[in-house]
Amino acid sequence: MPVTRANAMSKENKKVAVIGAGIIGMAVASCLQRDGHDIFVVDPNEPGLGASFGNAGVFGTSSVAPMSMPGAIRQVPKWLSDPYGPLAVRWSYLPFIAGWLARYIAAGRPDRVERQARALRDMLGRAVDNLAPLVEAAEATAVFHRNGSLFIYRSAEGFAKDRQTWDLRARNGVQWEELDAAALRQFEPSLSSNCTYGILVRTNGHTSNPHALVTCLAQNLIKRGATIHRTAAIGFVLDGDRLRAIRTTQGEIPVDAAVVAAGAFSRPLSRQLGDRLPLETERGYHIMISDPEVRPKVPIADQEAKFVATPMDTGLRLAGTVELAGLNAPPNWERSRILLHQARGLFPALRDNYPEDRLSLWMGHRPSLPDSLPVIDRSKRSPDVFYAFGHGHVGMASSGMTGMVLADLIAGRRPTIDITPFRANRFA
Template identity: 45%
Template structure:
């Protein structure tokens, strides 16, 4: 039966959900107060990795020992602002517990793998149908290290990836030089994950997907949702910031890091936090990686995109409202210059842009994907943390399957929104 579905938020999860809902024969209204794929969204400024191997959650065994350092060093790759510490403590405790043992991390990886697997292929198909095939590339991703010992220090993560079916090849010494001639010679070892891919302009890609949904009949409305009108577990409509009510049969909550108050209004008090991240872009750069690369030590991803060279990374726990600390973008800039010494140094200031955005992060590294407690007509599709872009296509398909009354194509039990109740 065709339903009127309101998709709340036009980031990557909303864009993919809208397209799959239309494909399933539903009528779709997308609510978005900003521009689809605009710089208010995490989907705008991410690293562009379609890293189907990113199944290992950020928290792992022994991480608790590093917490004092996270508080002491405000510019470290993971930092917690002192003022925010009391507020984030419950989330942080769950975060540390979620990665307490290797067995727990493996269980998370097993749950995430079906959500991420085949992502470059699925993104490729979406990009073709939206008329932007050039924005998705499927040539593998590199994880680069100073030496083999640095890679082996991350053995647990790779052991777990292997256990869930990820394969890779090693590239060393001269072979790495030949593959990445601009990379600093201090990097001598890398692994290439061939199944992975990348997006060359994440914001533009989301905008193109939403435009495609609109061409297929979706209505895009510039408005913010404030809650739901539910009558004995049946959804009647979505309430709007202007006081209006948008009547509908079903709704998808995908406001990224800003989903928490709306989730509460749908009966689910979720421990959603923002892991703030940054990027710096060198526009017009000719030097840089031939493949997109994660650089160990620098804890950042470098991606040569359609509009320039982007270095993205950093995790800052400071809430949704604190001002950005642009020194973090400077750190990314300095790493970028060090890792690719052929770049003009300093890079011309008028060709450098910076950005800060909010990863929507659950403490266990898994999204909230499933029906709400208040009404089965409200579907939660937020909290994808570090893997929202790569998880987008499968998330959209699952949303459409739930609203169409079908069994989701992968197990979603581990993602149930009520798991922290």
């Protein structure tokens, strides 16, 4: 294993271990490498096989509304009782997630929602522009699209019910165009005539292959001298509060600094450093149809059924749903199939049944904190270990800014955004 520090590094150029090769780890590593640091990534899997693999791929500059909104809790009984609903809970997991749920509900208080939205705006407002240089350097422009995304309601009344969310977005600088039934049909002829009201956010973007995007970032890192090692981080070697090495399942790796970017699996690592964080997983699913009957121009979010249909290079991806069941329970593939049922309401040309060889099903672990904000900070126990995890529903979109902030923190520069809302001690 290439673990020795061959040459003494200047204070500015550090050897940095990035723990986790999802979109967050790869964006952070890319920004650190751009600053001249020596990068060593560890992940037990190939890059991009975690939550970053099967998501809807939307770079949502408009995704500034936290998941817990005032009054949203009133919808929960309806969602849970509907087998096609967007939320499912494994009841046996409820005792384990009760504390997280209590914090989640508290995060929906109006004053907190305003604060969280401002923090999300800072993270996401320039999501597409922040990612673009990394994408260009990694020669991944073929899977990077800057042509907006569409939000669909069955009626203007459906939109009115969501008004508080759009007002919050407007207060945070999101701009959109409202499309009536005719304009909607003109923009996207494959939509059902039941969809009579649309919102087009032109500043949003998407990737047509999240896995390829992460892979390109990883390959570019290697091309420029980084090492990516297939091993899991299990801890840290500290000398006082200074980091000497990370411990992995294959031995110690001497480093000057480390970034924990292991997504939903980051909790045991941060706990070793004295930070007890309420990191949970909101499991999400997708179903993909290869050679689909419809190929929308841009990602389409069904705001009532709560899923996204994204045109991917390999087919139409229907992604969404939240299942609270922890990291270890086996997938419930019915959650994927429900998405196909829902999508037929959006695109009548889709079929009821497909041969299994045209479908692929996936489940992934969103890394979620109850206030819908990630943790981006130094650890309590060591100034050399940093956190970049917990990006929930917006990890693809917030990866560029996360990388920039981490590079600033490690260089001792002041980040361009206020990072107080992302502090690890906010749950203390």
